Amino acid sequence: MTELTKTPSTPVAETWSRYRFPGSLYRFGSLLGVLVFLVYSLHFLNVDIPLLFGALGGLVGVVAERYYPPDLAYVTDPGYLATVVDTLQMSFLGAIAGVFLSIPLAWFSAFNVSPNQRLLFPLGRFGVISCRAIHETIWTILFVSILGFGMLAGVSALTMFCVGFAGKLFSDEIEAVDMGPVDAMRAAGANPFQVFVFAVVPQVRVAFTGIAIYTWDVAFRAATVVGFFGGGGMGWYLKRNVQQLENLRVGAIILSIIAMVLIAEFISGWLRKVVNRAK
Amino acid sequence: MSATDSLAGSLNLQTGLRRKRQLRLALIWGLFILFTAWCVNGTIIEDTDWSRIGGRSGVLASFGRYIQLDLGLVSELILPTIETFMMACVGTVLGCFFSLPVAWLGAANVTPSRHILYPVGRFLMVLSRSVHEIVWALIFVSAVGLGALPGILAIAMRSVGFISKITAEAIENIDAKPVEAIRAVGGNQFQVMYYGILPQIYPVVLATVIFEWDINIRRSAVMGLVGAGGLGLLFFRQMNSFNYGGVTMVILAILLLIVLGEVISHYLRKAVI
Known part of the structure; x- marks a missing residue:
């Protein structure tokens, strides 16, 4: 009752502002700190600031001048189309292998149902983080140096990428499950594996399917450049034409990549909608 | 019956x-x-070509080359690591600036024209996301030359799609009442934006930017592969000189940087939300 009748102890400020004194000082201070850091970074990195703004205007000019009439005949060449199919196959296999490998890792790295919170939880977390931390192009270079050029290296690199990507999303999904069934199973004496299969999987089945489809979509995007570093697929054509300065062909290849990524995005969006409806 | x-x-x-x-x-x-x-x-x-891989012993031998660490490289790692980190920060901030107008065009309820500019905004979002960062970097390296600048621009362009998409969705989902209230007491367009829309979308946008920054650290670590400075350049050099122990050192440095980024973004996100 007292709270309702209490009058404000501080007088109302004459001009209203969104942030009062101490808060506004912290806010201003952190903003200033970020700004100073950014300016110092630009100085440290030797960035020519007029060039930075000139580059944006220049970009349009460069694209128009160098890449403009894209050599569309080149991308309808059967040899190029075969590498497009290769890219599709690589992304599909990489996504499948990655999703299957990431399910146990996600189980270990979800804190609420992890079979062993002391040992397996940090191990699973570390596995997922290190797969995610290393960019897919670095994975490609590493696998190419071990397995040689070709699609096997590309598939392996995409698998590592998908383990990181899907593992994080899966473990987030598992950590958000309803704990009721889990507790019930535990109380009835189920072991961690039984808890996972009978209490967690039925709750996350649909979400997992959606994430798996999304993983393929992202893997396809990554697969378009895997070939750039020797992993097979259309990236190889991109690299060859970039190095031969065949800019019109490069423009056509980039356009074809955009078109295919759009198609992949459309397909994955449609499939996810179907899966959600089938729930 | x-x-x-x-x-x-x-x-x-x-x-x-x-x-x-x-x-x-x-x-x-x-x-x-x-x-x-x-x-x-x-x-x-x-x-x-299985014969070329050379069976299990061949694979193990080529894997084993990576295990002997080259500890002499530590002093050379520090500067590129800082460069990579800074490139990610500047690129993210620049990406935020680019994504403001894109989000404004691509949000259905505030866009200046639904039939012409709204599809343009949507198209820019898709364009930014569907071109891989390596391809963006290639374009910018050919446009502005070698150095950190093309890396920053590539990261910025790649971040625009995600940030502006989430921002546009946040703008579309705002509560219209504060906007109307500000308009009713005589607020102008800027005041409506600053006091009516911004406080509502601010937590979502900031969380997205932090998330994107976290991803941008790993992106900026590979920009050097196509000529844009940072750890990627060192990685490329070590790989080309067949110093496999050095390659492992660079990867360890990337891992360290990413873990640092995860920790920072975890605390920042907690502070924001």
Whole structure:
């Protein structure tokens, strides 16, 4: 009752502002700190600031001048189309292998149902983080140096990428499950594996399917450049034409990549909608 | 009599539906397995030269080269690591600036024109996301030359899609009442934006930017592969001089940087939300 009748102890400020004194000082201070850091970074990195703004205007000019009439005949060449199919196959296999490998890792790295919170939880977390931390192009270079050029290296690199990507999303999904069934199973004496299969999987089945489809979509995007570093697929054509300065062909290849990524995005969006409806 | 009939009928219908569903599921799995088999055949069986890989011992030998760490590289790692970190920060901030107008165009309820500029905004979002960062970096390296600048621009362009998409969705989902209230007491367009829209979308946008920054650290670590400075350049040099221990050191440095980024973004996100 007292709270309702209490009058404000501080007088109302004459001009209203969104942030009062101490808060506004912290806010201003952190903003200033970020700004100073950014300016110092630009100085440290030797960035020519007029060039930075000139580059944006220049970009349009460069694209128009160098890449403009894209050599569309080149991308309808059967040899190029075969590498497009290769890219599709690589992304599909990489996504499948990655999703299957990431399910146990996600189980270990979800804190609420992890079979062993002391040992397996940090191990699973570390596995997922290190797969995610290393960019897919670095994975490609590493696998190419071990397995040689070709699609096997590309598939392996995409698998590592998908383990990181899907593992994080899966473990987030598992950590958000309803704990009721889990507790019930535990109380009835189920072991961690039984808890996972009978209490967690039925709750996350649909979400997992959606994430798996999304993983393929992202893997396809990554697969378009895997070939750039020797992993097979259309990236190889991109690299060859970039190095031969065949800019019109490069423009056509980039356009074809955009078109295919759009198609992949459309397909994955449609499939996810179907899966959600089938729930 | 009729009640049992209808019961039997509905049971029949249910088993029929169930059988149909099972059939469809079996069909989907069958297609899936066939497609997988086709992919395995195309990539792993036909395309791989197994004799060149050289069996298990060959793979283990080429893997073993990476294990001998080159500790002499530590002093050379510090500067590129700082560069990579700064490139990610500047690129993210620049990406935020670029994504402001894109989000403004691509949010259905505030866009200046629904028929012309709204599709343009949407198209820019898709364009930014569908071109891989390596390709963006290639374009910018050819446009502005070697150095950190093309890396920053590539990261910024790649971040625009995600940030502006989430921002536009946040703008579309705002509560219209504060906006109307500010308009009713005589606020101008800027005040409506600053006091009505911004406080509502601010937590979502900031969380997205932090998330994107976290991803941008790993992106900026590979910009050097196509000529844009940072750890990627060192990685490329070590790889080309066949100093595999040095390659491992660079990867460890990337891992360290990413873990640092995860920790910072975790605390920042907690502070924001």
